[in-house]
């Protein structure tokens with residue numbers, strides 16, 4: 001038996017070959033990789049610009065890479081994707097590794113404890129109620145943009161006690177520039193005078209203005225005043241006084257900036273995509289929508305939801321929506337030592353790409369995988385699904401820190417809005433998946449708003 005899984009020929013540094021590969025991959029990453037899985041099986045390997053690359057969709061491999069052998073891997077620090085993210089986010093919880101990551105995670109974990117998160121429920125409902133004014137029946141809305149604005153507001157208020165009313169458009173367009181940034185904007189130095197680099201510089205300046213503004217304003221407060229606040233930014237400013245490695249024992253301004261921006265971005269974009277796809281699915285499946293409405297009417301009877309309300313069908317709708325449309329489609333790792341995955345030896349330095357999307361769409365674990373069927377998440381049916389086949393939040397030590405925050409937030413937003421509104425796709429509007437940092441609808445989600 002060969003020591004490497006089968007796979008396509010290596011991609012070298014030859015610019016023409018690279019360009020051809022990048023174009024084919026970029027156009028439709030899901031289809032591109034899906035065809036390779038069909039051709040080579042659950043794990044295929046190749047060599048990408050001199051680095052061994054292993055790509056898998058198998059739940060057992062996913063579980064091994066992220067959980068049981070998670071200690072033999074780190075987050076990638078090189079490569080285009082990693083550079084794109086680092087250029088913008090710097091070194092925060094999502095991008096860091098080793099002792100620095102461990103220290104940051106320990107410091108931030110308490111802010112995501114169950115009790116702390118539950119205290120945010122009222123804000124989540126308040127902000128969702130406020131957006132109903134914009135979602136006027138009879139109008140057509142870009143629901144993706146509305147969900148983005150809503151989740152951005154929620155994360156700013158809950159984690160940083162900030163109402164981004166004035167900076168909202170600036171922040172939104174800077175984040176858009178980052179999301180849509182080309183390879184060139186991330187590889188070339190910032191002084192190169194081409195439009196994509198200029199746009200990226202502009203976005204970075206805008207974001208830095210807002211984030212440093214927030215940090216500097218809060219830093220003027222005394223420790224005693226900070227201690228009376230309950231948000232994460234204040235906690236970081238206080239707790240970081242015990243962090244070794246900086247001159248005054250606190251996190252540096254740049255470290256705080258990176259962490260805040262990381263949480264800002266990771267904390268709203270994914271949840272917003274999950275909700276946008278959920279509205280799409282509900283519009284396409286009136287029978288499921290009717291069951292959701294029945295549960296809301298039954299449990300809430302017209303009042304606003306709270307964290308104490310059990311809404312099991314609403315939860316199942318969200319879980320199934322994230323199965324079909326996982327906001328994060330892949331997770332990447334680099335082997336820090338030789339390790340074995342699915343019986344294959346993976347050498348130190350190899351890249352491993354885990355395809356969450358394809359594990360979620362595999363008929364072996366999810367019969368009729370393209371069917372929207374929230375009852376797959378009934379406990380007795382879920383018990384049949386192998387570990388690693390459903391990982392919208394990742395798994396293991398790098399499991400999403402915001403998982404419970406996101407699940408609670410999405411449930412409260414859905415329950416608040418679906419009590420008063422329903423949405424229908426604008427006739428003729430094209431809906432297509434677009435995979436970049438997260439998976440979004442390529443042409444947005446234009447929907448007609450109806451009263452309920």
Ligand code: HEM
Pocket residue numbers: 093094105155262263266267268270271274326327328331332391392393394395397398399400401402403405406
């Ligand atoms: C539906 C919503 C969300 C989805 C689908 C999602 C998905 C993920 C995934 C797949 C990872 C693991 C990445 C990896 O292993 O390489 C991750 C990590 C992370 N997420 Fe989320 N996320 C969501 C919401 C949130 C929220 C609300 C926050 C914060 C408020 C957040 C903050 C983070 C952070 C900081 C990490 C890095 C954790 C670490 O490496 O220690 N996420 N998320």
